[in-house]
Amino acid sequence: MTVAVIDSGIDVDSREFAGRISSKSVDIYQDQTNRGFNDEDGHGTHVSMIAAAARDDYGILGMAWNATVMAIRSDRPGSCTESGPASLSSGCAFEDGKVAEAVNYATNNGAKVINISLSGGAAGTALRSAVQNAVNSGVLVVVASGNDGAAQPSGYATSLDNAAAGGVLVVGSVDENGQISDFSNKAGANGENFLTARGENVCCVYENGAIYQSLGSVFLLNGTSFAAPQVAGAAALLAQAFPSLTGRQIAEILIESATDAGATGRDNVYGEGILNLTKAFEPAGTTSLAGSGQALALTDIVGVGSPAMGDALGATSLSAIVLDKYQRAYNVELGSNLRGAGVAERLYGALVGEQRQAAMSSDVASVAFTIDARGAYGELPRLAALRLPNEDAERARILAARVAYRISPNTQFGFAFAQGADGLVAQLQGQSRPAFMIATSADAGEAGLQRKDMSFAFRRQFKGWGLTAKAESGHVVSRSREKVNGIWGRDQDRSKAQTLGLAVDRAIDNWTISVGAEWLQEERTFLGGRFHDSFGIRGTNTAFLDAEAAWSFARNWRFGASIRNGWSKASAGDSVSAGSQLRSQAWSMDIERWGVFGRDDRLAFRIAQPLRVSSGGLKLELPVSYDYDTLSPVYGIREISLAPEGREIMGEMAWRGAFMRGYAAASVYYRHEPGHYANLPADKGIAFRWSTDF
Structure with missing residues (x-):
């Protein structure tokens, strides 16, 4: 699946993306400059790595490690500022209209998931309209909640969520113990479409395609910018495994499967909870035998033999495809749910x-x-x-x-x-x-x-x-x-x-x-x-x-x-x-x-x-x-x-x-x-x- 990352570009020479940078990657300002989409700031590269870094026994492993990254460089030319070996938060400026163009471009060129690890005030009409169009086209849009430690997501995230409710996920940050990060904006009144993921002390800062080290130490990443691509990568994995899912359905699955945190149920800190990818892949709702429409719960006893059949069903293999409520197909082994008859007393x-x-x-x-x-x-x-x-x-x-x-x-x-x-x-x-x-x-x-x-x-x-x-x-x-x-x-x-x-x-x-x-x-x-x-x-x-x-x-x-x-x-x-x-x-x-x-x-x-x-x-x-x-x-x-x-x-x-x-x-x-x-x-x-x- 293709994940579009609207950010400062991507390190085109990084081994983490070898052969997996989409040919549709682009600089949205290409009509004004010939700079290309190679990342000069580092923020876009780090976001992309967390979403899709390779499984290559080196460095970090991205959530959707086999996904294609559509890097859409959208930082205003000349706006980026250096902040050390590689930026932990983007020092670049992003114009609403150009981000709207980037969203439309990703939608029209086959992206299934769009990650926007940006923040700021309320989005303008063009960007809200572009997000709404993307969601209606079956795309899931993932937005960082912001790093102000506020009780509400940033105005930017809130406005995009409100523009296409159900197809936008706003993501906050938690630490390794599942506690909300001090810097993370919380769910507030937008808890219905708010998830959290690990965004504190995330490994690692890269420079020139390799993990940056200084005096034997590595640098870790903090920010909701790096929690969001975990959710985007999880969404890409679901889209790859179950191609018929729409963006809204993927959002619903991730919300329903989230691990509850804070107050029981939805709350104004964690929203719907913490990302739980394992549970997201489990069948949801009532399952049925594919093609029959007949309910077949995975816990159902599918057969009980008669006395004349004795132990015949004791070690029987019986695999079949069942569908869950989202019409996701699962190959399940039903043989373990066959039972032999009771022995007559x-x-x-x-x-x-x-x-x-x-x-x-x-x-x-x-x-x-x-x-x-x-x-x-x-x-x-x-x-x-x-x-x-x-x-x-x-x-x-x-x-x-x-x-x-x-x-x-x-x-x-x-x-x-x-x-x-x-x-x-x-x-x-x-x-x-x-x-x-x-x-x-x-x-x-x-x-x-x-x-x-x-x-x-x-x-x-x-x-x-x-x-x-x-x-x-x-x-x-x-x-x-x-x-x-x-x-x-x-x-x-x-x-x-x-x-x-x-x-x-x-x-x-x-x-x-x-x-x-x-x-x-x-x-x-x-x-x-x-x-x-x-x-x-x-x-x-x-x-x-x-x-x-x-x-x-x-x-x-x-x-x-x-x-x-x-x-x-x-x-x-x-x-x-x-x-x-x-x-x-x-x-x-x-x-x-x-x-x-x-x-x-x-x-x-x-x-x-x-x-x-x-x-x-x-x-x-x-x-x-x-x-x-x-x-x-x-x-x-x-x-x-x-x-x-x-x-x-x-x-x-x-x-x-x-x-x-x-x-x-x-x-x-x-x-x-x-x-x-x-x-x-x-x-x-x-x-x-x-x-x-x-």
């Missing part, structure tokens, strides 16, 4: 909870309720049908309910509240499955953290063959392993899901075989994984194929096995690209013996793998770079693998039966890499549960 879920079961049945119908007796909620309308005493009804709520009815000898149907259809199907098919606290069967439906609202099943018997149809509706709740709160807000933390299924079963001798297909449709999730709305996931369709077999190979013995294979495909659209698909699998094997210690007790062992993504992922067409010429992003494909490294294998030995006038269940279990997290220790334990009526 299976033992806790199996044992904790004050629940009661109520059931009744006949030859044609059966009804079963699971009731929460903790008194946490009172859902009296739902409990009225149970005919519970008032005190029980006030303490209870229905957790789940299931009803099955036989229409004819060969036809049955059932429905359930807050339960999936699998239990209904097993009941209608007359299956007797072993009960485990921890280990799940392959068809447990763990596509995500699903909550079932309603389900329905219908079964028809045809000469030894059974045909069963099922349907269920519910939702998927996104929950991170780290239990991050407020991922998408309370009204967006769940997604609807519906399931339709059809199964055929047959009993042959000692075998029972069932084969089925299931279709899962998710509204905004991907096999239970939830991703940020800015990615535009519009739903997922999953097909599951299930097979199950049970073999009664001896008296009181049963062997069972089941397997589930799934194929998921996300709907293309917005950022979701074709090829976003998954392959998943679950399986289980168990063996059961009943009548072990008593006539009706049962002992069983199961080994199982819960649903796990075996391959595939999400392909996103995301902005990967940004073109400031067209103000539009360039897109590329980013793929998130959702196949975990870990693989959970569950083993459980379970017993249940009558015990001490009640009913007991005991379990010994072991979970290898629980939740499909390779780095988690095994989950193992012993559980015992006993219940009785009284």
Whole structure:
């Protein structure tokens, strides 16, 4: 970027500006003299060095060390006076009309920032008009506040600020500790566009292109003249990094990012505060995914996997371009904001909870309720049908309910509240499955953290063959392993899901075989994984194929096995690209013996793998770079693998039966890499549960 310095010229031979003095540099008095724009006073050179001295391992480093300097010499010929080896403050005279010409010249020749480290009385009409025109053309004008130690900026600075409010920054000086310099004019009534920067004991005085030394000492610079070019250089850096910014926007960014000093907020000493370049480069306001307009805060959790995805999101790289409120483009790494699903606390879920079961049945119908007796909620309308005493009804709520009815000898149907259809199907098919606290069967439906609202099943018997149809509706709740709160807000933390299924079963001798297909449709999730709305996931369709077999190979013995294979495909659209698909699998094997210690007790062992993504992922067409010429992003494909490294294998030995006038269940279990997290220790334990009526 080009910084115009309207001053006493520049040292054209200085190594600090080699190759970076603009060909548009000029002496504004060139029609009257042939002196050129080489600096005879030194003030303009020092201002230019602080703004843009080279990064050359020598001397000082300018704020915008790669910027081009447009030196516009504007001192009245013959007005400069010598003041030592190099002037610490300009001893030159500057005429209003010629400075106005210099401002117009800089504006018309491509300067993005204009630095005016001059002071004095109020500027004339021509100069105020020139500054206003520059600001309206997108240029930022930076003016020194003056070195009178006054409570207000100089009349010169104040008049220019008032001429184009919002596009002029007035700069005062602070010392190395951020305290206002004694010599610096303060913000006064112009605090809205007033910044401070280091202008006291600034290194160093140059002479003949080198740092001036005397008796082993160097000379330092003091003055708001040298605070102003720090702000001008900072503005040039912002303009270089974000070419679409206007001068007014750059001024606003520098003001908003300033470090507060003095009284809290804007005050009449420091104005808006002290220049903070690091913060000025940080995104401001609400960020959004480039090209989408969809808000995407840099602190947002951008994805939470499902249990089937395990640790897949643990070390994922996902870079994309986001825009801040000024439409500045940032390449950000979103992978650190991806989270794995919570690991199911299976033992806790199996044992904790004050629940009661109520059931009744006949030859044609059966009804079963699971009731929460903790008194946490009172859902009296739902409990009225149970005919519970008032005190029980006030303490209870229905957790789940299931009803099955036989229409004819060969036809049955059932429905359930807050339960999936699998239990209904097993009941209608007359299956007797072993009960485990921890280990799940392959068809447990763990596509995500699903909550079932309603389900329905219908079964028809045809000469030894059974045909069963099922349907269920519910939702998927996104929950991170780290239990991050407020991922998408309370009204967006769940997604609807519906399931339709059809199964055929047959009993042959000692075998029972069932084969089925299931279709899962998710509204905004991907096999239970939830991703940020800015990615535009519009739903997922999953097909599951299930097979199950049970073999009664001896008296009181049963062997069972089941397997589930799934194929998921996300709907293309917005950022979701074709090829976003998954392959998943679950399986289980168990063996059961009943009548072990008593006539009706049962002992069983199961080994199982819960649903796990075996391959595939999400392909996103995301902005990967940004073109400031067209103000539009360039897109590329980013793929998130959702196949975990870990693989959970569950083993459980379970017993249940009558015990001490009640009913007991005991379990010994072991979970290898629980939740499909390779780095988690095994989950193992012993559980015992006993219940009785009284």
